[in-house]
Amino acid sequence: MRNRLAELRSTEGWTQQQLADRVGVSRQTVISLERGRYNPSIILAFRLARTFEIDIEKLFLYEEDDDDQ
Amino acid sequence: MTNSAAWADRQRRIGWALAATGGVACAAGLTLQAVSAALPFDPRVATGFGILLLGLAVAALMRGGVGVRDSDATRRLGVEELDERNVTIRRLAGSRAFRVSAALTYGLLMWVSISANGQLPALSPDGLWYALAAALVLPMLVYVVSVVQAQRSM
Numbered sequence: 001m002r003n004r005l006a007e008l009r010s011t012e013g014w015t016q017q018q019l020a021d022r023v024g025v026s027r028q029t030v031i032s033l034e035r036g037r038y039n040p041s042i043i044l045a046f047r048l049a050r051t052f053e054i055d056i057e058k059l060f061l062y063e064e065d066d067d068d069q
Numbered sequence: 070m071t072n073s074a075a076w077a078d079r080q081r082r083i084g085w086a087l088a089a090t091g092g093v094a095c096a097a098g099l100t101l102q103a104v105s106a107a108l109p110f111d112p113r114v115a116t117g118f119g120i121l122l123l124g125l126a127v128a129a130l131m132r133g134g135v136g137v138r139d140s141d142a143t144r145r146l147g148v149e150e151l152d153e154r155n156v157t158i159r160r161l162a163g164s165r166a167f168r169v170s171a172a173l174t175y176g177l178l179m180w181v182s183i184s185a186n187g188q189l190p191a192l193s194p195d196g197l198w199y200a201l202a203a204a205l206v207l208p209m210l211v212y213v214v215s216v217v218q219a220q221r222s223m
Contacts, residue, residue, distance in 0.1 A: 020148075024072065028220075029154040038154055038223050 002061040006034040008052045023047045073147025080133030084126045091122030158223060162215035170208035177204060 009019050009030075016030045023044065032038035033048075040048065040060075049056040098116030101108060132150075134143030149155060177200050184191045192200060 024148060024151075026149050026152040026155065029152055032154060032223060041153055044153055 001039050002036060002063065003033065004059055004061070005030070005048065008054070008059070009034075012052070019051070022051050072151050073144050076147040076150055077133045077143050080129050084129030084133055087122050087126035087129060091119045091126055094119030094122060154223065158216055158219040161219055162212045165215045166208040166212035169211045170204065173204040173207060177201070 005019075009016070014022075016034070017027045020027045020030045024047070025044065029038065033040060045056055045060055049059045052059060094115050096119075098112045098114070098119055101112035101115065105112070132143075132146060134146075180189055180200075181192065181197075183189045
């Protein structure tokens with residue numbers, strides 16, 4: 001699943017640690033999310049979307065191929 | 070109360086409970102050692118168990134931030150502990166370790182059962198000790214390797 005986390009974070013001017021602190025996860029989780037190596041739980045996905053004040057569909061981009069993962 | 074604060078609070082409660090139990094076990098062991106001479110067991114076992122509990126108590130209290138001035142470090146530790154990716158990795162590693170543990174224990178049980186009928190060589194007490202030690206250590210090894218592997222790939 002692709003996401004716009006890195007793009008939105010740099011727009012806000014936050015570091016990975018600052019974003020991690022805002023959503024209550026480790027910095028390593030933010031790194032993994034940005035690299036697309038880890039798909040978040042629905043709760044974390046909503047928390048991230050609310051942090052950036054956008055809809056979840058605009059933050060996480062679901063593709064049909066994601067079903068194979 | 071945030072999740073990480075609740076986690077630190079729980080660590081402190083566990084720490085104090087372990088410290089109290091460890092203290093009682095140590096005191097009981099030392100008292101039995103001093104008072105009674107003819108016991109069917111060595112009272113130092115109780116003292117040793119108490120020391121082990123006190124060690125675990127210190128670890129839990131340190132995780133809970135007792136005596137640590139830097140509350141930010143405690144908060145970060147709580148976040149790391151409850152972090153969903155870390156929890157996922159630990160569950161994955163735990164599941165693999167459990168499968169290995171179950172397979173080893175099943176194999177050992179089958180060996181002992183079949184050897185009782187004389188269809189396999191019986192395990193000596195030393196052999197049984199090594200087999201049980203392997204059944205304990207190998208799953209731990211699988212757990213650690215799985216955690217490291219998942220940390221890199223996930």
